[in-house]
Amino acid sequence: MSKLLSKFYIKIYFTQNLLNFIALYLKYFNYLCWRKNLNFRYDIQILRGVSVLFVVLFHLGFSSLKSGFLGVDVFFVISGFLMAVLYDHRNKKDFFARRAKRLLPPYFFVIILTVLVSFFVNTPNETKQVVEQSIFGAFFIPNVGYWLQNSYFSKAEFNPLLHLWSLGVEIQFYIFIPLLSLFFRKSRYFLPLIALFSLILCFVVLTISPKTSFFMLPFRVWEFLIGFGVAKFFSSNGSVKYKGKEFIGLASLLILILIPFMSVDGESLNVVYGHPGLYAILVCLATSCVLLFGLPSRLEHSALGNTLVWFGKYSYSIYLVHFPIIVLFLSKPFGGTIVTTDSLVQLVVIILLIGFFSYISYNFVEKIRFKKILVPVFFGSLISILLPLLLSSLQSGILEDNEKKIFGAFSDRSQYRCGKIIRILNPKAISCDINSIDNPDAIIMLVGNSHSDSIKTIFSNVSSENNARLIFLVPNNPLMTGGISVSRVINEAVSKNVDHIVIHFSTMGFPIDNVLSLSDLAIKKGIKVTIIEPVPIWNKHIPKYMYDSLNDNDSGLVKKNVEYNYENREILKGLDTLQLNGVERMSVVDVFCKDECAFSSKDGKPFYFDSNHLTLTGSKELEGKFRSIFNQS
Template sequence: MKFRNDINGLRAIAVLPVIFFHAGVIGFNGGFLGVDVFFVISGFLITANIIKSQKSDSFSLLSFYDKRARRILPPLILTLLITTVFSFVFMLPYDLKNFGQSLVSTSFAANNILLYLTSGYWSLASEFKPLYHTWSLAVEEQYYFILPIIFILLLKKQKCLKVTVILFFIISFLSSYLIENKEFNFLMIITRFWELCAGSLLAMYMKERVTTKNDAMSIIGLFFILYSYYNPYILSNNSAIINLAPVLGTLMVIAFTKPNSIIYKILSTKLIIIIGLSSYSIYLLHQPILSFIRLATEGQVGSYKQLMWALLSIPLGYLSWRFVESPFRNKKVVSNKVFYSLIALCFMSFISLGLFLNKSYGMQQYYVFSKYSYGVNPQAYADRPYSLAKHNFESDGQKMLIIGNSFARDIYNALKENDATDGYEVIYLANYNNDISLSRNLLSHADVTILVSSSGMANKIIAPSTLKASAIESKNEMDKYSNGNYYYVGTKNFGFNNNFIKQINWDSSKNYMVEINKSNIYADKIESNIFADNYINLLELFREKNKTRIFTDDHRFISFDTDHITKDGALFLGKRILKTTKLKNIIL
């Protein structure tokens, strides 16, 4: 179809808010919806091109995928190459392992699936994943595999074709509306299909009917898009309803904007055109830039500093478009033989490296990386106490009950590594409130009870009233149903991000101190007042003012994610707990 400056301008309107959102700029709470604008544009353009090719009897799957490959893969490969190089500079082995998984899944257009399968408690925060944003590329690529097949199968049955696309739209929209799993809803194609279908349906409609210029509808459409960036939750917190405004707005702009209209002129200004042309490369590059800045920084990075760095993706994206995207789309410049040989070589290399990084746990056994290693698989180690979950005590000897989530499992590991659990039958209870009668029964039969806080974890400040009420409720349960011999272990924290340590001199870093998250300090203050003599203060073990150490005396990381402890950390922390706190009384 004929190139439209307004659609190209919409790409700029889509990519900039995504950058502002990821940089944490105030006023762009819905900047992530720029991706939805991209989806609609992609659905419209791809379908319009398929219709045009079929009309002239020139459509073929081979030609379609060749154009998609030449459009998508060169900038992606450049991004993967740059990201891979910088990952070795900025990442510890633990994060390199996760990066290896992303490298493989992105190469197979399936990073959205990987992100969903690995989402949850132990998932690495998205802001530290340089390839997190390729989930949207995976969704588009999966759509490209489905849509042409539908058009080929139903080429001579146009009514059936329309009904099929409409049916896909309805099923996908309803899935997005009804599915409450936010990770699934955000990442998977079944709940995103309707947005691409919306663009496809518009292209099918405009094939048969010429839409007329309507400035009012164009302006309203652009308003829907821009306002959704500012306030995405005005109507609902439901994902389908949130995404509806930018989708509808994009459809309106595409349908009713014509040359010489107000919106067309706005979207056709020179700077917007340049950003629109470069938008794909800009989008690919902005997330790695932000991720590596965060990985290299000890604490949280201010939003305007993040924005300053993220805006570098605009000139870099333009260079990528000019010298990578454009040349590789031209068969006269890069022949099929050269193009596909390079593509195959690059992706085989990325997949091989990714698998190696994953299997070798980020090459943690190699000399240059071994000093940064967390030793064993830290997540598996942290989850070890699950094997102690039982419904009742079975022995006549001393009984210990440990209550709480992953922070409680850390405390068990710390005690176990220092032989403090010897002589006890230990039961681990992950959630006290799941079965209150069972929990009270275990509590009443335990000789020693250790209840562990996780307040302030992940830098989340809990409202004072909520925190106090929860702590008081827990204390009342302990006072009423235990034998009185209980301890409440407070929250712990070892900074915000370990990866920054690669940017300082290793030999002088053993006693390095980092800022304790304010959320942990805040929670510690409230809970210590409530539990008083029964409180075990973990923050005070290594605290100097509002800083804490991050390494053991053997120069090993205490924590692998600044919240949960490594095996070395368990031995080190447990030794200090049993030497300086009342928990030393539990040793038999």
């Protein structure tokens, strides 16, 4: 051993290449690890290093790395592989204890630290969202919490803990390991059958709700089982079984490195370009080939290889701390999730912070091995629930009344479209019932984009008052490019015995030609039509503007009804051509723009939760207009 150390010190002393120095140091470290564990695999650490770099660079906004989020799929395959090696059905308690000791202390450390920092640096609007995320995280279902929001790729919400969704999926997979292992012991054919079923189900759901296939465990099981199968059937207790074919592993690693540079649309309904789709399969297969055949020893012990091994060692801590640091550092009031830096200085500071907190997390949290893990887990969960609630209450308690009204705008809105359950239970449905009226006097169909979505709750209340059933379209872009066509809307209305179609779109999304065509066809089918003209839109985020104005008394956001008419001139001109009996136009300018257009109530409640979508408070201003629709019927 002393001779080996001497050789190392001599080489370090004479080398002039800093990279070689790092490589030799890491090589020595890994040698010690290998002495402790004969099954230590450099290639797995290299895969981890590559994956975490892809994810971090993607989250830092590097445009060339279009699909760096695919690094998470690599982690899933590795986790499945390790589960097959580590799980012993004869000692389940020990397995879960070891997994909990490894994963949960850093997990709770990051949640609690994120909540504390958010309390001091963010407004109640952001802190409230962090509180909700921490509670989902405390129950190990963060993926479910984000599934209830918009997609993973949406930046509208403030989500510094968004990355925990993958850990939620992984922890949930651990829970099902005993059951899956039981099936696999009964017959080896269960593994490929369950993996195939999960994959097919994933692709089917992807064409309906990409968000569901992205966040939920049943549609990710196949990725874990690919790794599980490689370990179970094609390895020697986790070690490479097929020696001498490392070139296949190297080729697979190169493919794996190239794939994230390709464009994958995480919100696409297409199994080729969507996610998890074809590219996810390629990533998982490439990862499994590396696990199956290993990597050339020359690469593993090179400067590059040892550097990636080092990143692999810290990968869990890097993954945990990087996203909260990025989002909290760049956060702005009502700004949502910001991941794009404004300068090189910001980027450097963020990278340094990630490095510092990764070191802290790994050396002072992750490396701690509690003798009994139940107590730390219990208190970690408890603190992750109670601390956010306490801090949120404290923060709300010191707010003035006008501030509370402004911050309330974000939650002053209704559920998105028809909700997610109908998309899953009835994936082919293009409409849903918003209210439950058994024997309605009338059936109304509300047609429009997200602006119709923002008025549907108040409109539904008025419909119920008049014993009318309200039907709403599931897609967010009817009559628009790529959305359901005029004929499909009419056919749906006829099949649902609709008496009256109400149309409402935003200024920028108003498909005037299709609206005119729909009106014409509806009248021919004996269906009345009411067109609600667009609501005023603004060039600023209204709650943010109101919050900023509390300090600088800025009253510069003004819009006259003349400006409103000019912005909507093409729409109003097109509607002027409608000369059809049974088609009514409903102006909103007399509600919001009597003189100057209003963006808040007299007592300071915002009419908008962003620059153009009405809050429930805002849409309630149209209640009288909605009632007049039923008076016309």
